[in-house]
Amino acid sequence: MLIWDGFRTHETLKVLEFCFEHNIILCRLPSHTSHKLQPCDVGVFGPLKTAYRDEVERLNRGGVDKVGKEHFTYLYQPARDKAMTKKNIKAAWAATGLFPFNPKRVLRDIPKPPLTELTVPDRPVGSCPQDEAPLTPVTPVTPVTTEGLSSLHNLIKQDDRASERLQRRVQKLASAAQISFAKQHLLQDHNRLLAKVNNEAKVRRSTESLVLGKAKVMSFEDLEEARVKRATKDKATADKSKGKRGRKRKNAAPEVGVELETEVVGEAAEPWKAPVALMY
Numbered sequence: 001m002l003i004w005d006g007f008r009t010h011e012t013l014k015v016l017e018f019c020f021e022h023n024i025i026l027c028r029l030p031s032h033t034s035h036k037l038q039p040c041d042v043g044v045f046g047p048l049k050t051a052y053r054d055e056v057e058r059l060n061r062g063g064v065d066k067v068g069k070e071h072f073t074y075l076y077q078p079a080r081d082k083a084m085t086k087k088n089i090k091a092a093w094a095a096t097g098l099f100p101f102n103p104k105r106v107l108r109d110i111p112k113p114p115l116t117e118l119t120v121p122d123r124p125v126g127s128c129p130q131d132e133a134p135l136t137p138v139t140p141v142t143p144v145t146t147e148g149l150s151s152l153h154n155l156i157k158q159d160d161r162a163s164e165r166l167q168r169r170v171q172k173l174a175s176a177a178q179i180s181f182a183k184q185h186l187l188q189d190h191n192r193l194l195a196k197v198n199n200e201a202k203v204r205r206s207t208e209s210l211v212l213g214k215a216k217v218m219s220f221e222d223l224e225e226a227r228v229k230r231a232t233k234d235k236a237t238a239d240k241s242k243g244k245r246g247r248k249r250k251n252a253a254p255e256v257g258v259e260l261e262t263e264v265v266g267e268a269a270e271p272w273k274a275p276v277a278l279m280y
Contacts, residue, residue, distance in 0.1 A: 001025045005034050006214070013226040016218060026218035033215075036096065036106050043092025044083060051079035146181050149174055 002024050004010055011028070019026050029037050036042070055075040056067055067075070097105035153174045157167065 001027055003027045003029060003038065005029050005038070006031045011218075011226075013223070013230050016223045016226055019218070020220065020223055028214075028216055028218065030215040036109070037098075039089070039092035039096050039098065042095050043088055047088055048079060048083035051082040052076060055079050146178055149177050149181070 002019065004026070006028050016026070018024075034041050052075060055078060059067065059071065059075060064071070093099045094102075095105065097103050153170065156170050
């Protein structure tokens with residue numbers, strides 16, 4: 001059995017004929033599901049990328065800043081030996097629910113759609129939400145900037161019920177939060193710079209998402225359909241090329257030929273001019 005994705009260009013007549021001649025069963029996955037149903041994507045390529053990245057970092061620590069073609073085989077072989085193991089491959093087939101066959105293994109990881117039903121709280125008849133007392137006291141908004149943190153700290157200081165020990169702990173907490181906010185702003189600035197450099201170096205082209213196909217096992221009828229399509233295409237190409245060959249060139253040769261033919265017929269005493277008439 002050969003499992004492939006639903007990309008149309010992979011489903012060629014040459015591939016179909018080869019598989020039917022060699023008793024290979026073709027199974028096409030639904031579109032946009034290879035990250036859930038293809039064993040290599042689920043359980044093999046991830047560890048392979050991690051192992052290859054470790055090998056590249058080891059090479060960089062050795063003093064090589066740029067990985068060239070001459071380094072690829074040297075780095076890929078140990079990474080492949082670490083990732084392409086019997087344990088990882090069997091775990092990948094089990095995680096996709098293919099072997100042992102268990103569709104629930106995949107369906108349970110897919111998030112369920114949210115419920116659209118509305119729930120109405122139980123209230124006594126004649127009561128209004130304004131008449132109800134709040135269950136919890138109103139608390140200040142969680143600060144996300146250093147200014148908000150400072151204002152919240154000042155409110156705690158002004159509270160007479162707060163003890164001196166609590167004030168010291170709040171002060172330490174405020175200092176730690178200010179350091180965290182500073183680091184966050186630095187990381188955000190660094191991310192903006194990297195995003196700007198990335199956008200300048202690589203122009204992304206947006207393409208329309210297309211549904212490429214549905215899951216199915218290729219049958220003999222699919223092979224016959226592909227053969228009919230190829231025959232139709234070949235016939236259209238042949239008719240097009242034949243039409244180009246049948247076009248006549250526009251030149252003055254016929255007029256000259258007519259004069260030569262008339263001259264030969266009228267002068268039978270000069271037979272050596274007959275080949276000139278045959279050229280027309």
